[in-house]
Amino acid sequence: MGEPVPLPAAPxxxxxxxxxLLPVLVGLAAxxxxxxxxxxxxxxxxxxxxxxxxxxxxxxESARLLxxxxxxxxxxxxxxxxLGAAVLPVAAVLAAAVLPLGSRAVADLSVGVVWFNxxxxxAWAAVWMAGWGANSALSLVGGYRFVAQGLxxxxxxxxxxxxxxxxxESLRITDIVAAQEDLWFVAIMPVAFVVYLVSAAAMAxxxxxxxxxxxxxxxxxAAELSGVDRLVFAGGRWLLTVVTAAMAVPxxxxxxxGPWLPxxxxxxxxxAAVLAAMVWLRHRLPTVRMDRWTEFSWIVxxxxxxxxxxxxxxxxxxxxxxx
Amino acid sequence: xxxxxxxxxxxxxxxxxxxxVFRLGSMAQVTFALLASFLAxxxxxxLLGLGxxxxxxxxxxxxxxxIMAVFMIMYMMNPAGLMPMAMYHNKAGxxxxxxGTFAVLAAGILLxxxxxxxxxxxPDPTFALGEALMSGQMLTMMTLGVALFATIVTCVVLATNxxxxxxxxxxxRSGPAGGDGR
Numbered sequence: 326m327g328e329p330v331p332l333p334a335a336p337x338x339x340x341x342x343x344x345x346l347l348p349v350l351v352g353l354a355a356x357x358x359x360x361x362x363x364x365x366x367x368x369x370x371x372x373x374x375x376x377x378x379x380x381x382x383x384x385x386e387s388a389r390l391l392x393x394x395x396x397x398x399x400x401x402x403x404x405x406x407x408l409g410a411a412v413l414p415v416a417a418v419l420a421a422a423v424l425p426l427g428s429r430a431v432a433d434l435s436v437g438v439v440w441f442n443x444x445x446x447x448a449w450a451a452v453w454m455a456g457w458g459a460n461s462a463l464s465l466v467g468g469y470r471f472v473a474q475g476l477x478x479x480x481x482x483x484x485x486x487x488x489x490x491x492x493x494e495s496l497r498i499t500d501i502v503a504a505q506e507d508l509w510f511v512a513i514m515p516v517a518f519v520v521y522l523v524s525a526a527a528m529a530x531x532x533x534x535x536x537x538x539x540x541x542x543x544x545x546x547a548a549e550l551s552g553v554d555r556l557v558f559a560g561g562r563w564l565l566t567v568v569t570a571a572m573a574v575p576x577x578x579x580x581x582x583g584p585w586l587p588x589x590x591x592x593x594x595x596x597a598a599v600l601a602a603m604v605w606l607r608h609r610l611p612t613v614r615m616d617r618w619t620e621f622s623w624i625v626x627x628x629x630x631x632x633x634x635x636x637x638x639x640x641x642x643x644x645x646x647x648x
Numbered sequence: 649x650x651x652x653x654x655x656x657x658x659x660x661x662x663x664x665x666x667x668x669v670f671r672l673g674s675m676a677q678v679t680f681a682l683l684a685s686f687l688a689x690x691x692x693x694x695l696l697g698l699g700x701x702x703x704x705x706x707x708x709x710x711x712x713x714x715i716m717a718v719f720m721i722m723y724m725m726n727p728a729g730l731m732p733m734a735m736y737h738n739k740a741g742x743x744x745x746x747x748g749t750f751a752v753l754a755a756g757i758l759l760x761x762x763x764x765x766x767x768x769x770x771p772d773p774t775f776a777l778g779e780a781l782m783s784g785q786m787l788t789m790m791t792l793g794v795a796l797f798a799t800i801v802t803c804v805v806l807a808t809n810x811x812x813x814x815x816x817x818x819x820x821r822s823g824p825a826g827g828d829g830r
Contacts, residue, residue: 402676450713
């Protein structure tokens with residue numbers, strides 16, 4: 326083997342020890358989101374809980390799952406079952422590596438957008454494996470539902486993130502942020518922003534796209550998960566939600582740009598706003614049937630996104646960019 | 649040093665998982681062993697400095713293998729159970745072909761007299777590769793790509809059961825058939 330060419334170097338990535346801090350940060354954000362969600366759930370059920378109780382709910386739930394017994398099913402495919410649950414949080418943290426926390430990311434790859442997409446797509450395989458492995462009909466149906474859902478959301482989702490890359494003429498996330506210094510991309514590509522948020526919810530099988538783990542399937546892909554397996558699966562799902570919501574900030578909401586506050590605080594504030602909107606919508610919308618959503622997604626969203634990409638391409642060409 | 653270690657780990661993983669395709673008993677496990685092999689190859693491509701190609705291989709292979717698993721199991725296996733079943737036919741023949749191809753290619757790598765590199769690699773090898781492959785035909789290829797994509801989407805939309813036939817019935821000109829509340 327010859328001398329390997331080094332990967333296109335990141336100009337100024339965060340120091341290496343941030344690799345250890347990143348999962349903690351994403352985990353804390355997931356904790357805050359879970360707490361908010363449990364507060365909203367309690368309020369909707371007519372028994373509001375205080376902020377302290379809400380903050381403790383995820384902790385208590387995690388402790389309960391940690392001491393809970395792992396369920397065993399007959400003739401389970403144990404390798405794929407455990408792997409499916411474990412891949413979810415790993416994929417979420419790997420996707421977060423290209424997320425600018427402030428003005429810099431842990432790994433500022435030259436193909437950051439594609440890396441993000443490749444990592445989040447692992448969730449597809451993960452949920453199917455978790456659904457398949459248990460050898461249970463309901464969980465198998467849940468796994469298949471998620472694959473169908475993936476077919477529906479993935480095409481508009483790819484177009485949405487590629488439109489942001491097109492607007493910046495770069496696949497590097499920090500370049501995309503830099504291109505929004507004057508004008509956030511949400512202003513010139515509002516359709517892409519909305520489609521991104523919708524497909525991000527679908528990717529994290531978040532309501533109204535929670536059919537793969539729906540109540541009508543007794544928990545779907547997660548039906549047979551208990552104890553630590555359920556904790557890893559559910560935790561991975563929360564992490565995935567946080568990371569996909571956080572990626573909307575550098576792609577469409579100008580990243581860390583903003584007056585007065587430092588960049589990292591702006592990123593935190595904007596991410597919190599996106600997550601709050603997702604939690605709010607989760608409790609407002611009923612579960613969407615996947616066959617109908619696929620039809621809408623392919624017939625309405627895909628052409629809409631192509632038109633949006635065309636408009637952005639014309640804006641970029643008109644602005645003196647391009648060839 | 650680190651690159652060499654990484655190369656051997658990924659190379660062994662790629663070959664090992666590839667061989668596992670013949671050894672594992674469940675079709676689902678075989679699919680994901682193949683996926684693991686492809687991901688190791690994607691890592692090797694990244695190691696060559698082809699960032700975009702490597703990540704795209706990972707992205708495409710995950711999508712492809714999940715869809716393949718669904719179709720394989722749908723067509724070739726009792727979908728209700730986890731009966732062990734292999735994904736290949738003629739085990740001896742297919743294994744001979746696979747191992748033989750590997751041996752021939754590996755021998756070729758070792759026996760061929762490789763030229764010494766002249767010049768330096770371009771700053772973005774993926775970009776240079778794309779330009780070398782389709783320099784003058786870039787616009788044609790881009791148009792072709794969009795046309796192919798539109799064809800795929802249109803074919804699926806026209807063919808799907810819950811599509812226009814579901815809504816309009818056999819005679820598409822007669823208007824909505826109704827019945828399912830749309």
